[in-house]
Amino acid sequence: MAAGKPSRIVAVVDDDYRVRESLEQLFHSAGLEHVLFSSAEEALSYEEAQQIGCLVTDVRMPGMDGCELQRRIGEKLPDLAVIFLTAHQDDAVYRHARQHGAFALLYKPFDGEELLRLITLALRWNRTQEAFDVDC
Template sequence: MNIEHNSKLIAIVDDDQSVQNALQDLIESEGLSAQCFGSAEQFLESREQHRAACLIVDIRMPGMSGLELQAKLKAERCRIPIIFITAHGDAKMRIQAMRDGAVEFLTKPFDNTVLLETVQAALEI
């Protein structure tokens, strides 16, 4: 798959370093820029918050959860497309995330092709 948005930054927010590395490698293999953050707070404190074209966010993290990050961004009228990934999702979380504007809610382990297609769709929003 060749995603044609090489100037767009994909922000990855996950507390698991191995997940960060795998996602960054996958995103960069498609010619996109990716930057990892170990927490929602770290992302919010960065300058990249205003540069990110898409977020890939874990639901469960120490401190602020992915859903709380989504709510904070929404309250600040920040309309970055969000793709949630989780190993611990349930129907209630999925419904809340999608109702609040998430692009997708993927359960780990997920198919890399599905994630890349979802990123491409998010970049076209």
């Protein structure tokens, strides 16, 4: 990657293969470069993590959850934009996302065009901006 060039890869972490398949089709149709992971542990072992510009992760997954993944990957990539996906309207998750600088939180089922809009914003995001105040 050239110096100063923003990372453009979108990483998806979701244990549900149907969600991964759906997002893969959506991203392919939008021309987004992406990688898919079935677990947080798999994502953390990705050798080209520095190429990731946006992380889209489920919150509730077996093993390590999305909140812990955000914390752990943030140690390596503190400026990474994180978009949480969840089927559960949980105040604790909302508070965690907000307190730990998540870019956005979307509830499943979500609109694919809205997710693409948020990803586009996240890939251009500057950490000096307020993160969680993106309309979603």
